[in-house]
Amino acid sequence: MTGASGTAGPLGEGPVVVVGGGVVGLCTAYYLAAAGLPVEVVERRGLGSGASRGNAGWVCLSHSTPVPAPGVVRYALRSLGQPDSPLYLRPLPDPAFVRWLWRFWRSSTPAAFRRGYAAIAELNRDTFDLFDGLREDGVATTLTRPGMVHAFLSPAEARHHLAIQRQMADGRYPMPDDVTIGPEAHLLDDALSPGVRAAYLVEGEGVVDPEAFAQGLGEALADAGVKVHENAEVTGFRSSAGRIAALRTTQGEIPCAAVVVAAGMRSPHLLRSLGQPLPLQAGKGYSFSVELDRAPRHTLYFGERRAVASPIGGTTRIGGTMELSGNNNRLDWRRIVAVALASRHYLGRWFDDPDDLVGLIRDPWVGGRPFLPDGLPVIDRVPGHHNAFAATGHGMLGVTLGPATGHQLAEYIRTGRRPEALAPFRFDRLSR
Numbered sequence: 001m002t003g004a005s006g007t008a009g010p011l012g013e014g015p016v017v018v019v020g021g022g023v024v025g026l027c028t029a030y031y032l033a034a035a036g037l038p039v040e041v042v043e044r045r046g047l048g049s050g051a052s053r054g055n056a057g058w059v060c061l062s063h064s065t066p067v068p069a070p071g072v073v074r075y076a077l078r079s080l081g082q083p084d085s086p087l088y089l090r091p092l093p094d095p096a097f098v099r100w101l102w103r104f105w106r107s108s109t110p111a112a113f114r115r116g117y118a119a120i121a122e123l124n125r126d127t128f129d130l131f132d133g134l135r136e137d138g139v140a141t142t143l144t145r146p147g148m149v150h151a152f153l154s155p156a157e158a159r160h161h162l163a164i165q166r167q168m169a170d171g172r173y174p175m176p177d178d179v180t181i182g183p184e185a186h187l188l189d190d191a192l193s194p195g196v197r198a199a200y201l202v203e204g205e206g207v208v209d210p211e212a213f214a215q216g217l218g219e220a221l222a223d224a225g226v227k228v229h230e231n232a233e234v235t236g237f238r239s240s241a242g243r244i245a246a247l248r249t250t251q252g253e254i255p256c257a258a259v260v261v262a263a264g265m266r267s268p269h270l271l272r273s274l275g276q277p278l279p280l281q282a283g284k285g286y287s288f289s290v291e292l293d294r295a296p297r298h299t300l301y302f303g304e305r306r307a308v309a310s311p312i313g314g315t316t317r318i319g320g321t322m323e324l325s326g327n328n329n330r331l332d333w334r335r336i337v338a339v340a341l342a343s344r345h346y347l348g349r350w351f352d353d354p355d356d357l358v359g360l361i362r363d364p365w366v367g368g369r370p371f372l373p374d375g376l377p378v379i380d381r382v383p384g385h386h387n388a389f390a391a392t393g394h395g396m397l398g399v400t401l402g403p404a405t406g407h408q409l410a411e412y413i414r415t416g417r418r419p420e421a422l423a424p425f426r427f428d429r430l431s432r
Contacts, residue, residue, distance in 0.1 A: 011387060014257040015040045015227075016413060017247055019234050019270065022052040023210065023398050024391050025262035026217035027406030029226060030139075035414050038257075039226045042249060044233040048214025050264050051398060054287045054365030056310045056319045057213075058299055059131065059143060059206035059400050061173040062165055064124050066116035066375030067283065067322065067395060068107040086306035086342070088335070090325040097326065100281050103373035116376050119424035120397070121172055123404050128206070130403035138223075140216030141208055146311070148205035149189045149296075151196045151346050152303040155181045158198035161303055165202075176200045191296035191309070191316070193348035207299050209312050210399050229254070234263075236273055243387050244274075258387035258413060265327060265368045267392040276382050279430065280393060282327045282368030286335045287319030288361040292350055305342035315362070318343050331366040371395045372430065379405055379425040381412070389413060390427070 018029040021043030033039045043049075072087070091097075107116075131143050152158035158179045166175045178200070179185075185199040186192035192199065218228060232251040237244050237259070246255045261270050268278045295316050300309040307320030320339045323332070337354045340361070344350065351360055372378065372393040382388035389412070391405050408419045418426075 011037075011257040011413070014038070014255045016258045016260065017042060017254055017256040018260045018262060019247070020262035020264060020266070021045075021047040021214070021218070021228070021230070022050050022262065022264055023048070023214055023217070023402035024394055024405050025260070026214055026221065027402040028260055028262055028391055028409050029221055029406070030134075030217055031406045031410035032413065033221060033224045033226050035410055037414065039221070040254060041221065041226065041228045042232050042234055042247065042254065043228070043230050044266070046230050047218040047228065048211045051367040051369050052214050053211045054319075054363070054367050055210050055285065055369075055396070055399060056287065056299070056308045056317060057208045057210045057312050057399060058148075058308070058310065059127065059208060060148060060299070061121070061124055061127070062148065062169065062175070062202045062205060063301070064120050064397055064400055065168070066107070066113060066120070067371065068104050068116070068373070068375045069113045070108060070110050073105050073108050086321055088321060088323045088325070090323070092326050094326070096279070097281065100279050100373050101324075103279065107374040112374065115424070116374060117168055119376060120401070123401060123408070123421050123425075125421075126407075127400060127404050128204075130407055131206070134403065137220070139220045140212065142212045142216070143206050143208045145204050145206040146298045147201050147203045148299045148301060149192070149199055149201050150301045150303055151185070151192055152198040153195060153345060154304065155179065155198040157303055158200065162200055174203055176202070189296050189298050189300060191292060191294045191300065191347055193346060195348070196346055201298070205299060207310050207312065208399060212313070213399070234270060239385070242385055244385060258389065260389045260391060260409070260413070261382070262391040264370045264392060267370065267390060271382065271390060274382055274385055274388060276384070276427065278378065278390075278392070279373055280370050281324065281373075283371045283395060284321070284323035284325065284329075284366055285319060285369055285396070286321050286331075286339055286364070286366050287317055288336060288339070288364045289315040289317050290350070290361050292316050292347065300346070302342060302346045305345060307339055307342040309343060309347070327368060329366055329368055331364065335366075336361070336364050369395050369398070374429070377401070377405070377425055378427055378430070379409055379422050380418075380427045383427055
């Protein structure tokens with residue numbers, strides 16, 4: 001990446017300030033700097049400390065889908081009163097939460113799902129090429145592409161899942177022709193137990209250490225002369241005539257030529273101050289790391305239990321659940337136990353009693369993944385502000401879509417012309 005040249009392009013004088021030091025924000029800053037724009041990053045904690053830190057690190061095409069899907073609402077309703085369910089809904093006496101659920105339900109039709117999937121697939125088209133470009137430019141992406149094994153306890157469930165994925169893929173990425181069943185299924189990965197009775201491998205799917213990837217992006221930005229303000233919280237904006245002139249932060253005011261809000265679950269608060277409400281809810285996910293006698297070589301998807309495992313940093317990260325319980329980061333230990341118990345169906349009895357988990361697992365984590373009710377992110381100019389943009393709501397796809405989002409949004413900011421791939425992620429779709 002070439003260093004920031006100091007030229008301001010069509011935006012005027014000053015840097016483009018990116019609010020948010022997760023993968024999406026850092027990728028946006030990277031591509032803006034690579035285009036020669038002066039850039040600064042503001043992060044209220046440390047780089048990669050939010051939802052980018054504890055996720056499964058997947059870089060994948062076969063699971064890049066909107067969460068609202070046919071049948072998902074019925075599945076969520078069955079979870080009421082069951083905190084060990086993979087999808088857990090805890091109703092809140094909050095009108096905004098109820099409205100969000102209603103809009104989520106309206107987005108769960110087959111037609112809406114197909115439109116959302118096609119939009120994500122188009123944005124995802126160059127994902128692996130972009131990761132290759134980052135690596136060639138010296139960014140420590142940590143990306144490997146071991147492929148993803150989908151493991152099932154039931155051959156019928158495996159065949160059903162493969163048929164749906166093949167239909168969605170529609171030739172965009174390679175899918176296997178059939179499922180491996182019987183005793184041979186668990187041999188697709190040494191970590192799988194004989195209880196796995198059906199499995200298939202999607203070749204080429206990738207995994208990164210998400211925290212290390214964020215740090216690698218931060219180091220590349222520093223090398224390019226990009227100033228990063230850590231432990232600095234944005235408290236507001238100074239603007240006039242539809243243009244933001246500066247950000248107000250806990251470390252002082254930062255003048256800007258433009259601003260990008262990529263702050264995950266903090267984004268609605270900031271956008272509200274710009275007169276743009278955003279119906280974002282936290283889809284809480286849980287993970288932990290563990291040393292297994294037989295560590296997986298691939299990323300693993302546990303079909304019936306909707307849990308995952310990834311080889312990250314010499315350990316195995318196990319994660320799962322989608323908890324809709326409001327915008328908070330409270331760690332419910334029962335959910336950690338539920339993920340561990342779910343994994344045991346596929347990895348064998350790597351622990352005997354839930355009480356043993358305290359001594360076995362490391363880094364228990366909960367993160368609020370930002371979800372809009374239609375399951376798609378917003379990547380667009382903020383209405384009413386010529387030089388304000390937003391990139392948030394990526395849900396579980398922040399790592400996968402980070403480079404594509406940053407690359408396309410940087411082009412939009414630099415030229416003033418919205419790339420065609422960003423059309424489905426406009427703000428105005430949310431007001432229809």
